[in-house]
Amino acid sequence: MAMTATGVHHRSYTSELRLRATRAEYVRLALMGVLLVVVPFVLDNYWMSIANTILIAIIGAVGLNILVGYTGQISLGQGGFLAVGAYTSVILSDRMGLPTPLAIALAVVMTAVVGTFFGLPGLRLKGLYLAIATLASQQIIEFLIRRDYGDFLTGGLGYINVERLGFLGFQVGGRDVFERQWYVILAVLAVLSVVAARNIFRTGLGRSFMAVRDQDIAAEAIGVNLTRAKLTAFAVSSGFVGLAGALTAHYSEVVSWEKFTLEVSILYLAMIIVGGLGSIAGAVYGAIFMTLLPVVIRNVANALESVVPFLGSQLPAVQNATFGLVIILFLIIEPRGLNRLWERIKEYFRFWPFRY
Amino acid sequence: MLTRAYQHSLNGSSRPEGLPLLEVDDISLRFGGVKALTNVSFTVTQGHVHAIIGPNGAGKSSLLNCISGIYHPQEGQIRLHTGGGQDFRGKDVQEGQHLLTQLPSYKVARLGVARSFQNIELFSHLSVLENLMLGRHIHMRHSVLASMLWFGPARKQEIEHRHLVEEVIDLLQLQSYRHKPVGALAYGIQKRVELGRALCIQPALLLLDEPMAGMNAEEKEDMARYILDVHELAGVSVVLIEHDMNVVMDISDRVSVLDFGKLIADGTPDEVKADPAVIEAYLGSDTEDDEVKDAERRMQERTDV
Amino acid sequence: GSDGGGGGDDAAPIKIGIIADLTGATGDVGSPYNEGMLAYIDHINAEGGIEGRMIEADSNDYAYEVPQAEDLYRQYVNDGVVAIQGWGTGDTEALSSRVASDELPFMSGSFAETLTDPEEAPYNFVVAPTYSDQMRVALNWINEDSGGSGEVAVFHNDSPFGQAPVADGEAWIEEQGYDLGYQAYPMPGGQQNYVGLLSQAQSQGAKYIVIQNVASPAALVAKDIADQGLDMKIVCLNWCANELFITTAGEEAAEGHMLIQPFAPLVAEKEGHEVINTYLEEEGIDPATIGTSWVQGWYVMHVMAEGIREAIASGDGEVDGPAIREALETMGEIDTGGVVGDGTVEFSAESHRGSTGTGVYMAEGGQMVEVEAGATP
């Protein structure tokens, strides 16, 4: 972000405020658009399902990054917030009979509200203390939905089966078209989410979040209402997360507490850290990377199983070990994540062949 | 007051020159057993550069923190007066007063009290431009939906406020650093950015905590010039903490002296530098400032006679 | 991709997907269960397959993580399997509506009563008596043992799996008019002791503790009872009713506790064990290393294979999900040589409850000793 390509001269503030300026940037944007469109034509259903998982993860990771990366409020409560979005949307749509899009929208609002509530400790707590307080909210939410006091959520079943998504007379189809239809819905929502998040951070609202992160006393001294900024960040972030949660529910067609555990929180945290804190692009890279990682490991292990039988018999352990190792190596090599790595590569080529 | 070719006034106060702007009324501040301030009172007049000096640990920064709402004194009041003249749009503004001692610091900032810090407190990962735009925070609306949409009000607002920010950039000659992350800038430039961020608030009162510490002679001259520009061209009232007596004597209209949390002198620079209590507590007998020596000598003569 | 039925042409192998827990929270029983299934497939392929068609099973570990199970499921669907063997209650439930819409028969290690209702879960089949039926049998036994009155504490895994039989048990006492006190206590995971639970059971005055959980926590309860010298009898259902419970608790601590186990362990020497013993002998495996869960896996797979056999035999060669489902519902009794419940498993279009009978065992001298075979509620 800090770097502007040499040779770009803006004639007006309007042009300077654009997200993209150079030809290369437009080309890259176009390539990404083409990629998005081409995907459903080349992948089989299984890989489409992974693409869909990635798209949902992108929305969730972007949301989490707003809170953690941009506002500096470390959160381990992602799983809980995903759950709020999922349960709300499903209860509203399937049990109360609201149209699904409306239910999802209300789920977003509901998660924002709950997120704001759990953000309250963030007003007094800082840094690691807050991180651990959010760990507590994760455990508490997880316990509550798992216990389901009064069978309020699942009616004693422990899980909710979700009807196949349909809205405005449109109905997602069966096995053959299921993944592709979902892909279109999710791709649109993911792109909108990413753009909305980027927009936040070129306006005063986003800047105030970053100010809180960098130096909260100074932020207050220039008139930023810390309480409001932090709670807004929690709300906005949770809104995205709630959307991701609701989509998870409707896409996987079942909601149960096991999808929203601490591991999920950690996975999302890994996404934004490996991708790059405080960068929307980073959240996207991270979501892609961390979702693909176990899948790729499994495929590699399966392919190599005949040569190294150990890989197959110990697959989850191998997956976890690789997960851990990748995170460690990654952060040691480039603590600022994939996004930074990408920027470094770009810089390298721009200044190539000069070293300085 | 509009000056030079600038379209915006940086002065956020609508008070006519010469009237009291800030009244510190008998405040006391304690941290546990430590008395940082004891019964301090003084008045800052609109249009003045008001210096606060005193030995280390005298409570100068604490006083500034009290004014800007970061600390809340246990006793006493700090009042900010507004109105009584015309604002920068030329409208008459009713006279009013605000009790700063009860406000959180962001509300104080909203009244137009801007400040810089002793140890630079910039938003180090943001660019100079973003830091300055943050100075406009209190003048902007921050709707979540509009921000997400960008096109429309959000964009319009960004551009609108950018004009004033550019004028500040111009005034402080920060053009070449606009897009640099402030964390990577030289110390002197960072100090200037911090001044700029405060100016973007369009302050009614500007509080500066040791803006020239750690600078060499030439950089001090620059900084002094910037402060004077802000004061003279934009008409902003300034409260300044500074240890370099040459600077203080040269640019301030009035000086308050603190020692051990108590106000030991308050007057014009000339009065203060000749005050024996000040000399003993702060300046030392063999100060480097020739003018102080002069004043001392004169006083000596007077008492001899 | 090849997302059709997968059984189109005659010679092609029949694909089955297995979602197994080898290393997760329930890996202690999941792992032998999986081995049992694979052994059965090995066995049947060695005999020339089902009606000449080989079974190709793809088994993957999901470590008891629901999201992993979903990922595997999608992969299997994409690979064109015709039926799926799952494992836990969580993933079985998570997938039940998906398997219904994808029309894939699904059996699993989850014996929850909700899965037996074809209205709710049209493609799920429960081979063994449900957790609820096991609970009923346990209560019948307790009623008898206690001489008609007593207090029962139910310790259950704090999850849908654990809760499954709790309410049904209480209803059963009411229905039968037993004079039994009944209290349920969730067992949190990862504990170092269950003394807190036991002292609550103690204040209830419970002499019987029904446990619906896996072996290690149940064994911990047994140890704590022994440590504290309490006079309580454990009645383990299914997943802790096995030799793992006995070995983990230790012979002494386990002594005298009761085990409700629908699948007869090898030591019970049923007729249906012969085929297993022959197989083990050929493979050179010591039967002493084969636990109850292994047998469970073998016979659950046997039931599925019989369904496939019937689908091939009765159909026009088309083996797909709906055909297998129909075969299972209409084929009548499937013989298990006395291993499952009262010996046979039977489904119908109205009920996917395969059996209601279960064995009752007692831990004696470190062994499972049969007390009653084919007990039904």
Place this chain on the structure above:
Amino acid sequence: MSTLVAVLAYGLADGAILALAALGFVLIYKATSVINFAQGEFLLVGAYMFYTAFVVMGLPLLAAVVVGVVVATIIGVLVERLILRPMIGESPISIIMVTIGLSSLLRAVVQMFYGTSPKSMPKILPTGSVNILGATVPLNRLLVILVAAVVLTAFTIFFRRSRHGIAMRAVADDQQAAMTMGISVRRIFAMAWALAGVSALIAGVLLADISAVDQNLAAFGLLVFPVVILGGLDSVPGTIVGGIIIGLLKQATASYWDPGLATVIPYVVLVLILLVKPYGLFGETRIERV
């Protein structure tokens, strides 16, 4: 009454082990400002190391303890050297993530070598029980309390008495300045991690002795968080108080209320405490001066 005694004995024993586990965590935090999410895995690794020495290699108890301590030290130092040192100066959250990665790695490695089924290990502590006020209390719980108390006291004295205590805190505050005082930051870091490894080993072995050598040991580690937050992230006495409170609270909730709830009660308490005392009971307030 007898329930109360049992609650006390079992709660204190759990609390004592928690305090030991938390001690390592706090040492690391104090010296290096690292939040170690792998503390539970340190327990796990410690217990399995000891199991290997004691059962697999069949060493006598004392030798097994020595082997365990040596290996734990080496692991602690290696982790510091290979993983955390390159991260010096990075943001706290990146460092948190590294330790999360480490926890995943350690657990997976243990699983690869030892599988997931519990290992049986002969009891080290005597298994008898004593009768206290009408309650049967196993001897091993009492001994656990005793051993933990001795170890914790030893650690506390070490830090009170030696200049390493101050050096550690100095390093935590400002590494560069500490270097200019001639304090070897590397040595202090290595020391903190090694000590954490050793205290985790002791906790892990005690825990394994009263339960079993299995993967659950790592899950126990998560409870370290409520403990340290309660006591204050950087307070050694805080770990003791926090450990005891959490241990007792859990046991009491399980005995008198709802055992399921006992798993979240520590977190509820944690949130409540933080709302009243944002730095725990004994934690150092973060200093913010402008």
Place this chain on the structure above:
Amino acid sequence: MSTEPVPAGTVLAGGVPAGAGPAMLTLNNVEVIYDDVILVLRGLSLQVPEGKIVALLGSNGAGKSTTLKAVSGLLPSEHGEVTDGSITFAGQDITRMDAAERVKQGMSLCMEGRHVFEHLTIAENLVAGAYTQKAGASSAEVLDEVYTFFPKLADMRNRVAGYLSGGEQQMLAIGRALMARPKLLMLDEPSLGLAPLLVQEIFGYIQRLNAETGLTVLVIEQNARRALEVADHGYIMEQGRIVLEGPAAELRENPDVKEFYLGLGDEGSRKSYRDVKHYKRRKRWL
């Protein structure tokens, strides 16, 4: 004296500055690079003779602090590295020595920007300063000495350092550096943020220590006038090189130094800050 900058190499080829004793610290052609790319010191050479006070002056960003970090071994912790040249201390090559070891050899650095241990009390900060000293009577003596010189510190000895005012922290930082009983004391802008009276006292104290105990001092200062008053020898650096050096008395008379560092007009009198109407042109030395 000529206003022409003297190429550093030629002056230093002769070795020790004129009239000085044997060198306690020698930097020879030192080159420092941060982050593998940012070249900060470009062949810097300077010497600090034993028993003398040497002042190092230069504008912001010239590399003064970097020089001291190179000497005290702090560069690795900032991704910096000495890539060329050598540093010798008391006859020993310390270019690659560990930072902690250097302190044991007898050098002590008081860093720019105070760097007190925030959560430690004043007393604990001072004890940490004596880390390399064998505990005992001598440490207690130094402690007393520090307290005598900074009575304010003595009064506040149990206060937590993080809450001290800027100037108080500066006193503490200097006191702490003295606790190691160094042979060479390096001070990075010791007067930053200190009140005039205290600045005066600190320089007086430095002079006294130097006179009484023969302590060698290398001091970086923005307050050039003060520094050149107490120093025996001065170096002026720009952009990572020495551009001017000489006995302090001579430097004080150098017109460039007067104008750019002492803020004096040609006649040697100070111009009021109010009268400065233009932003300063910078002296280009190179």
